[in-house]
Amino acid sequence: MRYRVTHRTTYAYDEDVASSFGLAHLRPRELPWQQVAARTVVIDPVPGDITEDIDCYGNVVSYFHVSQPHTQLTIDATSEVTVLPTVYDTEALAGAWESARPLAKPTASPRSWAATEFALESPKVRHIGAAREYGAASFAPGRPIGDAVTDLMHRIKADFHYDKTATTVTSTVADVFEKRAGVCQDFAHLALACLRSHGIAARYVSGYLATRPATGTPRLVGADASHAWVAAWLPGSDQWLAFDPTNDQWVSDRHVTVAWGRDYGDVPPVKGVIFTEAKNSTLRVSVDVAPLEDSAEPSPGPALS
Known part of the structure; x- marks a missing residue:
């Protein structure tokens, strides 16, 4: 597109x-x-x-x-x-999630060193107990990384409500757990905390999402907004599986990538x-x-x- x-x-x-x-x-x-x-x-x-x-x-x-x-x-x-739509390596998606932990598995990939920073805590993504406990339901031993990440995405969409009044730009992951609500930035930080607290490398991505009006309705110019999502490391291919927990979907050709870092603050x-x-x-x-x-x-x- x-x-x-x-x-x-x-x-x-x-x-x-x-x-x-x-x-x-x-x-x-x-x-x-x-x-x-x-x-x-x-x-x-x-x-x-x-x-x-x-x-x-x-x-x-x-x-x-x-x-x-x-x-x-x-x-x-x-x-x-x-x-363009991203095509992922099927073998990398099928690899056990435990291999996506560069601190625990530094030899999983020749570029494990490049993913290490994204497995650590960052100022806006603290590895709180609630995040580790919530993420654990998706990370059964040996589960394929693609399945585990997708399951976490589905659960965040089901368990947390989109509400622009629930949080502010300074809200923490703990605040999101308490209110069970937030916006795309909050859901990205929440997903990152769940992944990283289990050692999985993942980065915060900022960009834009093209909206599609209902059939027969003209597209509203200016109705889009800045957006945020997450990309989890796939060590088998050194790709990053980009997913959008706010909209419960893998990132597609509707997502325009601007920048990535440890969290929104970067x-x-x-x-x-x-x-x-x-x-x-x-x-x-x-x-x-x-x-x-x-x-x-x-x-x-x-x-x-």
Whole structure:
């Protein structure tokens, strides 16, 4: 599938901001299953300094500094992307889940070292007892890694409710267990905690999901949102099985990959520091993932999920 992705982030302040430093993960990655024809990031006011770099996980990162006074900052990212369905190695999917633990099985693959970091705790994914206990139901001894991960995905969808009011960007895995609700970021962190607490290497993935309207209903421009999912390591092939616990499905050609890391804290769409006397501010985010032939200007949509 070919898409045009537009992502607009607008900050507004009640007093001048003298200086704004920002970091953005808004440019989709080039991957074997994803080709990027174009990608741009435009910032208003125009930054005095803007730099693009590659971080330690291979993500494209934009750094910028707006030094002129402003009461509004707008970041527009536009990309044209082709996404192909991923074909997984069937033998790797059939391997026992225990082999996907790079700390316990460092010789399972020549690249086990590269997966090790993703089996460790991270600031937003703590290996709490509740996560280990919940995950245990999916990880019977010797169960194929593909089956175990898929079962965990099904259970999260059945046992946790999508509710944008239940959590915030600072909520923990323990909070999600307590409320049994959250958004895609929370369900990704929950799945990661279940996997990693059993030693399985898995990474947090940020990106976009193209929505499909009901038959006979026009697609709403701007109705998409930033999305998050998980990829579990398959040591037999060094592939990563990407799955979407929010929607109970393996990642498909509807998912556009932007960045990955240990958790949300490594790859937020935009973060930064401002110098201002402002007491109040507002944030608006609009996202649109449109089939290329149907692409149009974005309209305001939901905030990051």
